[in-house]
Amino acid sequence: MKNQQLSLDLIEAQYNFKNSKNNKNSKSLLIIIGGIELTKKSNAIKKLSELMDPRYLKIKADLPNKIKSNSLIWSPYINDIPKRGEIVTFYGNWYTDLLASTLYENTKKSDYYFKEHLEKINIFENYLKNNNIDIVKVWFDLPWSSIKIRVSDLNLNRAFQRVPNHSWDNFPIEKWKTKDLYNKINFYRKQFTDDWYIIDSQNNKERNLAFANIVLSHLKNTAPPKNASLDYQPAALSPLLTQISKGDIERVQYKKMIKILEHKVAEALRFSSKNVVFAFEGMDAAGKGSSIKRLIKYLDPYEYSIHSISAPENFEKLRPYLWRFWNKHTVNGEINIFDRTWYGRVLVERIECLITEAEWQTAYEEINHYEKQLTETNTIVLKFWLAISKDEQLIRFEKRQKTPQKHFKITDDDWRNRDKWDAYLQAASDMFKYTNTEHAPWHIISNDNKLAARIEILQTILKSLQTEIVCK
Amino acid sequence: MKNQQLSLDLIEAQYNFKNSKNNKNSKSLLIIIGGIELTKKSNAIKKLSELMDPRYLKIKADLPNKIKSNSLIWSPYINDIPKRGEIVTFYGNWYTDLLASTLYENTKKSDYYFKEHLEKINIFENYLKNNNIDIVKVWFDLPWSSIKIRVSDLNLNRAFQRVPNHSWDNFPIEKWKTKDLYNKINFYRKQFTDDWYIIDSQNNKERNLAFANIVLSHLKNTAPPKNASLDYQPAALSPLLTQISKGDIERVQYKKMIKILEHKVAEALRFSSKNVVFAFEGMDAAGKGSSIKRLIKYLDPYEYSIHSISAPENFEKLRPYLWRFWNKHTVNGEINIFDRTWYGRVLVERIECLITEAEWQTAYEEINHYEKQLTETNTIVLKFWLAISKDEQLIRFEKRQKTPQKHFKITDDDWRNRDKWDAYLQAASDMFKYTNTEHAPWHIISNDNKLAARIEILQTILKSLQTEIVCK
Incomplete structure (x- = not known):
């Protein structure tokens, strides 16, 4: 019953959002997903799809793109930046690109590299926000104690069950047996998640509901456009003109x-x-x-x-x-x-x-x-x-x-x-x-x-x- | 004077073409360029730009793309396929891709490879033609006697002149000293140029005028839409339905x-x-x-x-x-x-x-x-x-x-x-x-x-x- 009401609210908000696209201050909604492994965040996204009209909830899921020094950090995402009235979820995004590039590519100067690119992301997102895109960022989290349990479950499953298969087959289980990678990811992500929603993902149902409610609140209350930060003073006419x-x-x-x-x-x-x-x-x-x-x-x-x-x-x-x-x-x-x-x-x-x-x-x-x-x-x-x-x-x-x-x-x-x-x-x-x-x-x-x-x-x-x- | 009239006619035809875009049978024009080296076909394109309103003559110039076995032959060009009312020139295109892939990549089974892909191109172009795109294909040609002279001129220029530089600096001059490559290109291109315009490029001015006149004639007389080739007979209702x-x-x-x-x-x-x-x-x-x-x-x-x-x-x-x-x-x-x-x-x-x-x-x-x-x-x-x-x-x-x-x-x-x-x-x-x-x-x-x-x-x-x- 609770889900039915949530679904109803989401769909109503979604249609209002969609139909407002030609209004003066209409918005688009960009949902950025991040998170620790094994949180089953993909379930939360699928659940959201089920609660809403899935035809108007685009999901773009990129495996991490390697950040290239000669192209803009948002290049892989240009075509999917939402239009006004659209809702788009970036399951892969510039944060997952940056985390992957920092953790797996860049061994030297990682911290500097990370901060430099984070700054670029901030500037870019500010641009989007100032131009009618509401950005919701959600980090799916798990405490280390839960990870340990889930990794050992996974191990058990793998050893004793041949079919059915599951999508975690390619999961790098060895890397998650010690806390190193977990600590590293947390070290980096804590540098950018101040303005993120953090969702505890220990309980599947609560995780899904929390996520859906966050999206609902943003669909209903989109932030007003920001004011100019510039203290504009007209220039003297240039003599060159x-x-x-x-x-x-x-x-x-x-x-x-x-x-x-x-x-x-x-x-x-x-x-x-x-x-x-x-x-x-x-x-x-x-x-x-x-x-x-x-x-x-x-x-x-x-x-x-x-x-x-x-x-x-x-x-x-x-x-x-x-x-x-x-x-x-x-x-x-x-x-x-x-x-x-x-x-x-x-x-x-x-x-x-x-x-x-x-x-x-x-x-x-x-x-x-x-x-x-x-x-x-x-x-x-x-x-x-x-x-x-x-x-x-x-x-x-x-x-x-x-x-x-x-x-x-x-x-x-x-x-x-x-x-x-x-x-x-x-x-x-x-x-x-x-x-x-x-x-x-x-x-x-x-x-x-x-x-x-x-x-x-x-x-x-x-x-x-x-x-x-x-x-x- | 002659050029002024040509320019006037081209511009008038171009604007009529452009303004017709919302009409029922409006067309777009796709200009496909091919040719032997040293014909200076790029000059013909620039000249056309000068004679027309260059803002409404898009030129897409790709160096040959290697044809990939797992993607559609027209993939690199999708975004530039012209809209109705638009004129687009593909200076690089599926033919240059195919010629390059045949000549430089595929040593074995070249003929088979070539024919197989040519067939795909034909089918694709037929699709475009049946869907409001007029395709003009122009091959810039030179007899071997002219190539010989141009190659030796190029050699002379290179030896005695240090500046100014020209765009033929990277020209693979060695390949053009014997007739082999010339023959090979002609062997292949003659398999597809039956419905192309062939422009003799010995005289620069004549080459440019010939090209501009071809484009003009197509802007003025766009082919009518084709009729269905199918002999349609309604199907009996499927019992499965x-x-x-x-x-x-x-x-x-x-x-x-x-x-x-x-x-x-x-x-x-x-x-x-x-x-x-x-x-x-x-x-x-x-x-x-x-x-x-x-x-x-x-x-x-x-x-x-x-x-x-x-x-x-x-x-x-x-x-x-x-x-x-x-x-x-x-x-x-x-x-x-x-x-x-x-x-x-x-x-x-x-x-x-x-x-x-x-x-x-x-x-x-x-x-x-x-x-x-x-x-x-x-x-x-x-x-x-x-x-x-x-x-x-x-x-x-x-x-x-x-x-x-x-x-x-x-x-x-x-x-x-x-x-x-x-x-x-x-x-x-x-x-x-x-x-x-x-x-x-x-x-x-x-x-x-x-x-x-x-x-x-x-x-x-x-x-x-x-x-x-x-x-x-």
């Missing part, structure tokens, strides 16, 4: 330089041992497309990918805003070029009031963290703002309208954005103030003079890549 | 048998060297969910994934209907359980008139081919239809309505589907007639008696897995 240098270069000199630079950049990119991410931003008609064209001139399409970023699709909107970029970084592995980027969050989304003040103000730090994690996984992040004057934009808009095959490059949106020129200047200046980091600095390039700008961009790339080479 | 056996098993006997069977099935699945795909279909309340529950009872969540299939989302609808299943097979790699399946195409989609007659009639063969390709990549496909009588369904519906925590299992849709009982019987009978193949037979299980059905399902699984084990 308001006083565009006209540059100065003669065509003859340009022609000589550009070809050599294009070749050198291609060579530097080709032989770089690091992945490179290019982020191009700027007003409409600032020359993003033609800058990218120069950059790839002597590269083979095998060597790069270009990502043209426009408004997110619906299935992307139901996820944290950085989500749609995570997968793109790993395509081709090497050189990823973004024509517009994740900075849309603090530019168009801010200016068009698609998000709240708290959201775009929080985004600066989130983006900084994100780019930091990219640079920590063997990636150089090169950010360019192409700056043009308002007059020059008008000249280019008019030229586009006069040239039939360039009509597509000029739309009503471009004119509307032009009306918001000052708002964009402010947003860009704020963006430079808050996201011009040491690990991923902004390069602001005056682009009223296209020739000079092209030279400058290529020179900047070359310099950045060469600095990296020297540093190694 | 109309005369449901009541089964006969005593509870005591059931209890004894079920536990042993659940264990044996878990064991057989755990130690199978093959991947297993379970497909569960049946009327509403036929017992799909509870059958799955028994199947996984003694498995750990690490060992399987359950996929509950409901109506496709919008981004899925814009792709061939099997697309959303391709990726799911590889999750967890081993045991994938589908609660409803790709057979929705010939059941609900047919009955609700969501597709044309030609579409569902074509689907039988398409699905057979698909399951064949699964079985050819180390996978067992186990298909179950759970059959209940109309009376039994009513009893179960009423029970669901009386039990509060089962309310969610009964919706208006279920009643509506019940009204179409006879149409579903016909569709199911047709499905058995046309998709009951040797490689993936249907198992029709009478499920009016739940206990007997559970036993039968587990016994069937066990038998299928054991047959496989014996066959090895």
